[in-house]
Amino acid sequence: MKLRNIKMSCIAAIPLTAITDYTKYLVQDWEFAKWIAVLVVVDTALGMVKHVIRKDLSSEDFWGGFAKKIFVYIVLMILSNVLANYTIEGEAVGATGWMSKYLCIFMIVREAISVLENTNAIYPILPKSLMKKFKDFGDKGEYLKGGEE
Numbered sequence: 001m002k003l004r005n006i007k008m009s010c011i012a013a014i015p016l017t018a019i020t021d022y023t024k025y026l027v028q029d030w031e032f033a034k035w036i037a038v039l040v041v042v043d044t045a046l047g048m049v050k051h052v053i054r055k056d057l058s059s060e061d062f063w064g065g066f067a068k069k070i071f072v073y074i075v076l077m078i079l080s081n082v083l084a085n086y087t088i089e090g091e092a093v094g095a096t097g098w099m100s101k102y103l104c105i106f107m108i109v110r111e112a113i114s115v116l117e118n119t120n121a122i123y124p125i126l127p128k129s130l131m132k133k134f135k136d137f138g139d140k141g142e143y144l145k146g147g148e149e
Contacts, residue, residue: 025081026077027077028084040069046115047114
């Protein structure tokens with residue numbers, strides 16, 4: 001019986017070893033991944049509450065938008081990891097580390113602004129002048145002169 005357990009653990013260890021070996025190419029900063037996941041969960045919950053209050057909650061819009069956000073954030077985290085950790089001739093190149101940090105900061109700030117917007121839509125607590133500043137930028141990051149679209 002003990003020999004069988006050893007064989008089963010060896011069989012399970014092979015794919016797990018491969019997965020852990022290759023995840024370093026996807027994400028190395030798991031602490032950041034946890035923080036962005038927290039913000040995504042909070043933002044998603046607030047967004048759902050906002051749409052329930054407005055009575056315009058749509059599962060099709062929710063799942064499409066949520067899936068797109070998760071996909072884009074995963075791609076940005078992989079890109080950030082590559083920019084921070086790639087090597088040339090066995091040496092890490094630090095010249096693109098700033099781009100990696102920028103991408104992470106961008107994701108955190110974007111989610112934080114979305115949390116503030118959703119919070120304010122549920123219970124207006126933030127000054128209108130601050131909320132107007134958030135509206136000065138479109139979905140693609142372009143400046144919209146005073147919030148005009």
